[in-house]
Amino acid sequence: MVVVQVRDWMTYKPIAGDEDAAAVEAFDTMVERGIRHLPVVDPGNHVIGVLSIDDLRAAVPFEVTRETRLDSSERDQLRGIRVSDAMTWAPVTAHPETALDHAARLLADNRIGCLPVVDTRGQLVGILSETDALSALDAILRNVAPAKPADDVDNLLDELWAERGRLVEQIAKWQQTERALLDEAPEPGDLADRAADLGAIAAIEPLSARAQRRLRAIDLALERAEQGRLGICERCQGRIPRTRLRAIPESTLCVRCARTAVA
Ligand SMILES: [Zn+2]
Structure with missing residues (x-):
């Protein structure tokens, strides 16, 4: 049986955030790109964290969703928080050649929404989201070869x-x-x-x-x-x-x- 790997379903070269950026910038990026998780990398592109919409919501006393229109005082509050203050540090990661079922178990066991995918040097090469894993499951249940080119x-x-x-x-x-x-x-x-x-x-x-x-x-x-x-x-x-x-x-x-x- 062919082992389905993370590389078959991950999103390549995802947009990444900067730990020193203001949280409001990261929020704008996530809204603009329609994503819920932003891998955070150091200047060498090594993954150091993940910032999610949930992380932002936990960091401020008001509701934050991708659909939220923040008013100017809310934006100011998010501007006062750095990405590194709100993100999850040292996130669980996967490699491109990690078996997809193992990756799915990592997502479920850790109750996380995404896995940054790193190469052997820990540099960001992709991201596997819950949605990616579900798409893979859907294709496998339909007995379709990994269709995502x-x-x-x-x-x-x-x-x-x-x-x-x-x-x-x-x-x-x-x-x-x-x-x-x-x-x-x-x-x-x-x-x-x-x-x-x-x-x-x-x-x-x-x-x-x-x-x-x-x-x-x-x-x-x-x-x-x-x-x-x-x-x-x-x-x-x-x-x-x-x-x-x-x-x-x-x-x-x-x-x-x-x-x-x-x-
Ligand atoms: Zn067709």
């Missing part, structure tokens, strides 16, 4: 994050341009200028709308990645090819299933 999806995720950054920047620029054009006080006799401004705005709008649609598609893909479902067909549990995901990041069906869904 880990490395492949990892590269795709890098691309999607990079594209997301470019889109956010570009959309912000367009919005700034639009605002600037709209804010220009129309002066008498400036009708030609005004018409040119409106023309420029009309040209920007479809571009901006398309970019925002793409951004939403990428966010859906990143959400699915967080749940360990990116690249896995919802219907047949087969692999969705990377080329398809790049073109249609939000796709939840493989080509064959998508075709039969339409037919």
